[in-house]
Amino acid sequence: MQYASLAKLTVSRGCAQAVLALFVTQIYSPSVPVHWLGAWLLAVALVYARGVMVDRKLADIESRPATSEDFKRNLSSAMLAGLVWAIPVLAFAPLGTPTDLAALLLVLVLIVSGSIYFATNVPISIVGATVLISGAAMAHAALSEMWIVMGVAFVFMVASVLGAIEVGRIHLAARIAEASLSEKEEVVSLLLREFEENEADWLWEVDTTRRLRSVSPRFAFALGHRQSEVEGKPLLELIATRDCAPRDYAPSLRELAERLKNHENFSNLIVHVSIKGEERWWELSGTPMRDERGKFVGFRGVGSDVTEQRASSEKIAYLARFDTLTALPNRLQINEGLGEALRYAAQWRTRCALLMVDLDRFKAVNDSLGHMIGDKLLAQVSSRLQTIIGGDLLCGRLGGDEFAIVIRDASDSDLISDTARKVIEVLSEPYQVDQHTLYVGASVGSAVGPRDGNSVEELMRNADLALYRAKDVGGGEHCRFEPELHATAEERRRLEVSLRKAVLEDEFVLHYQPVVDARSEEIVSFEALVRWNSPEHGFVSPGKFIALAEDTRLIVPLGQWILREACREARAWPEDIKVNVNVSPEQLLEPEFHQDVVDALAASGLRPERLEVEVTESIFVRDATTARNSLEQIMALGCSVALDDFGTGYSSLGYLRKLRFSTIKVDRTFVQGAAQESNESLAIINAVVAMAKSLDMTTTAEGVETAEEAELIRNLGCDKIQGFYFGRPMSKEEARRLFCADNGQREAG
Known part of the structure; x- marks a missing residue:
């Protein structure tokens, strides 16, 4: 980096040395023989010519590593130049007048100063030449017993050496920073180009009046126009519905306008836009730009079209809340609806209800005709249920052949019975599925909140118990939850625990x-x-x-x-x-x-x-x-x-x-x-x-x-x-006695 710029200054350095060499010749032409002056000028030209050759060899230094030979050649050129300029002080000055010496010293000062300016990037070479020239001046002053001049020359030499080193350090640091900045700009440019070419996102920028500037090709494509057509146009007008007043903007678009107006940062803002009449969804991020005085100069950010991702998200959200077979709300949405109904009932001191519906004889349809017919039957069942539900009812499928109906306001006690009766009547009518006439009924169990439960889990459990009762009595019935049903369920649970223990511990006996x-x-x-x-x-x-x-x-x-x-x-x-x-x-x-x-x-x-x-x-x-x-x-x-x-x-x-x-x-x-x-x-x-x-x-x-x-x-x-006429179930010992009695009768007979 230091040597690379030497070749650029070769001409300037040669012109300066030529002018100063002519000045020296003019100063000493009256007192120094012409052939001496001619020989010295020839030496200056040869040293300069050699320096040009060395500088040209360093022209490709940025594309190859610097070697010790490069360092030696450059340093030797500087030393030769110092020796050539030391000759007038040692050889010409004794022949001239004090005025000539003062002029010569002034020329040498210009030589050293010019070297510091023109060769800042190679301070070692400057130091070498400066020491030689200043040393020659001090030697002449000492020989002429001009001690003050010698002291001044020494101070000048020290100051020049320190100055050359410091200026060279500063220059090198500046060059390194410049190279680093250039590299960073190149990297940023490369990343931006890569971003623009390979990502679905794009860059956008607006000025203080929210008009587009520096429109990238990808952003112009997202706007549905060419770059020249949108450059300088208002951003909001381009993405809003045609002929739509600002007060009628979509809520997300109004939020974007407020953020731009208030100079606020925003990130991942989902905006509903209209591109040539087509509804799209964009995700925008932006930050306000300010100049060195802190004055706002516009916005810059990134954006992407997330219409397809949003559609996928909406589909996922739908699948998470709706049953795919029947298009009815699923268990998750039923739970949420029931929870909301319980909160509504608690707030207004009213009642809500949950009806659990289970199809009768549906398993026989699946087993005999297959699950495909069963699925089609369930789709018809859901259609019939949708004709029953009103504005205050939520009907959904819990799974299998089990459905649920949430009644938000069940203050009218007859509403539960009427709904259950209507469900049983409608679902018990014959179904026509692929040339099959099918008959399935329905059983309904209901629970009223908060009387039968203060939580979703309690209400569902109790409605399920009522449904079990309806199934046990033969199906096609509606049973309300009663507290004894819970006692029966608890008894069944305890009986199951005891039964598992009995199987392990052989508590059973056989009768015959x-x-x-x-x-x-x-x-x-x-x-x-x-x-x-x-x-x-x-x-x-x-x-x-x-x-x-x-x-x-x-x-x-x-x-x-x-x-x-x-x-x-x-x-x-x-x-x-x-x-x-x-x-x-x-x-x-x-x-x-x-x-x-x-x-x-x-x-x-x-x-x-x-x-x-x-x-x-x-x-x-x-x-x-x-x-x-x-x-x-x-x-x-x-x-x-x-x-x-x-x-x-x-x-x-x-x-x-x-x-x-x-x-x-x-x-x-x-x-x-x-x-x-x-x-x-x-x-x-x-x-x-x-x-x-x-x-x-x-x-x-x-x-x-x-x-x-x-x-x-x-x-x-x-x-x-x-x-029982011939014998009740008996223990194994009693059964064996029957054989003994039978044998005794045979022997007696």
Whole structure:
């Protein structure tokens, strides 16, 4: 950096030395021989010529590293120049007058001063030349005993050396700062160019009157115009709706105008703009510019078009608050609406309400026709619900086939009942979905706030409990929340905790109810029935804990225990007595259910022919293929399968055709109906018996409690009978005593 500028000053330095050399020649021409003066001038020219050559070699110094040779050449040129200018002091001055000496010293001062000015960037060279010239002057003064002149020359030399070093340091610092600034400007320019070319953002700038200046091509493109068309135009007029007065600007545009007017910084300000009639959204940031006196001179900032990002954000916000299938508000928005309704009720001392709606028989639609049909059905349900809701109602989908309705002002108690009744009526009408006529009903549970709950969670929980009650009574009903429902739910929760503990600690026992031959009345099998006498709840009805076990899937480990225990006990019975074990649909859907049967038989040593598995028709509703495969694997082992409660639920002759059951059990309701001379019950029993015989199956009548019923069933042709008349469920010890009594009777007979 220091050497690079030497070549630029070569001509100026040569001209100055030539003029001063002529002055010296003129001063000493009367007293110094001409050939001496000519020789000295030639020496000055040669030294200058060599200096020019050295300077030219340094012309490319900025593109290559400086070497010690460069330093030596430059320093030697300066030293030679100092020696050449020292010659007049040492050789010419003794021949001249004191006036000539004074003129010569003045020339030398100009030489040194000029060197400091013209060669500021190489202070080492200046110092070398100055020392030589000043040394020669001091030597002449000493020889001539001009001590004052010698002192002045010495002071001049010291001052010149220090001055050259300081001026050189300042000059170098300035050059370094200049180079750094230039580099920074280049970097900034490069970054701005990169920013303009590769980013979606653009730079903008306005003057004090908010008119555009220095419009970049990208910003002009964002404005929909060429640069020349928008330069100097008012920014707000270009981005506002055509012919729109400032008072009618969009709120975001008015905010931008206020920020510009008040000279305020702003960042990431979203502004609604109109570009040639097209609505867009910009994100702008800006800062006021001020000159060195602090005077405001305009605004400068960056901006970007965020229309697509805003559309995406709005879509995400919509998806976060609305159900995509039905376009109804989702659980989040329902929770917010219910919270707002509770606050409104507390503020105005009124009431709000929440209605939970659940479709009846919707699962059967999904299982039989598929989820695509189910989704289309849900879309129609949502359309019907939207026709019901009014301005003070909010209806949304919570998930699955469950919906909710928030009534903001439920001060009219009839409004809740009327809305629930209307929902049930409208949703119970037939649906037409892809050539299928579908019938689903609806059950409704309601809770009133703040009476039934002061929070969203409480109100939802209590409305859900009321909905469970409506489902339990058969569906198609509306139930209001009552405090005892919470007590029932709490009891169910505690019962579930105890049930989980009971499964782990073997609190269950098996009782056995005999099944007899209809003709001989001899025992042919026992049905294993599980009983639970809880230390906390006492005796718990199977109808209560079996359903709970199925809901919580505790029926799987409980069923495994029943299977093992029943097989182990049956091993102690006579070889011709079977054991019947009820199997839940949850067990059959387990992929390893057949292995549980194998393990139970292997552990007990019971022959497979002595185990009969009882299933209900409901197993075929959930997953008929899996259930059928499980039962076929069991039958392949040699076990038999009985179809329990035939005709009470989902009866279909297709089940009997696809799977070879060994026994069909006639439900007790038909037995009691036949005993009461019900023609329908008699016809059903006759039909079942005839069908079973044709399919080579046996029939078992359940619930026989009197001798008359037993005789009736025998006459109707049933093969086996089960009921209290022949024996109630009993402990394993009591069952074993029956065999002992039976053997004693045979021996006596």
